Amino acid sequence: MLITNLYDTSLYTTEDLKEVYHLRWSIETFYGYVKEELQMGQFIGIRSICIEQDFATNLFLLNLQSPIEKQTEPYVEAVNRKRKLTYKVNKNVSWRRIFTTGSNRF
Numbered sequence: 001m002l003i004t005n006l007y008d009t010s011l012y013t014t015e016d017l018k019e020v021y022h023l024r025w026s027i028e029t030f031y032g033y034v035k036e037e038l039q040m041g042q043f044i045g046i047r048s049i050c051i052e053q054d055f056a057t058n059l060f061l062l063n064l065q066s067p068i069e070k071q072t073e074p075y076v077e078a079v080n081r082k083r084k085l086t087y088k089v090n091k092n093v094s095w096r097r098i099f100t101t102g103s104n105r106f
Contacts, residue, residue: 037062061098068094 006012034040034055043054069089080086 034058061095064098065091065094068097 004012004017006017040055040058043051045051045054069091072089072094076087076089
């Protein structure tokens, strides 16, 4: 079911609304990714500046973490070839690596 306030059916056909909804879907899935991957369900503060800073900080940390995760992918793939279960990169380990060795690089 799709609810809209675009009442003029001569301007907006059902096909138009389907297309717009389809275009919006990638935005919706990005918000889901941000909420889950960056654990952005809760913010430190309630003021807009606090939320913006939380969001920017998390995106920055994700950009730091991504190369670390990329480096470990070949190892994880090699391990997966030998096992029945599929392993994934442990993000907590890469976060710890950022905070324990990352400060020495800046």
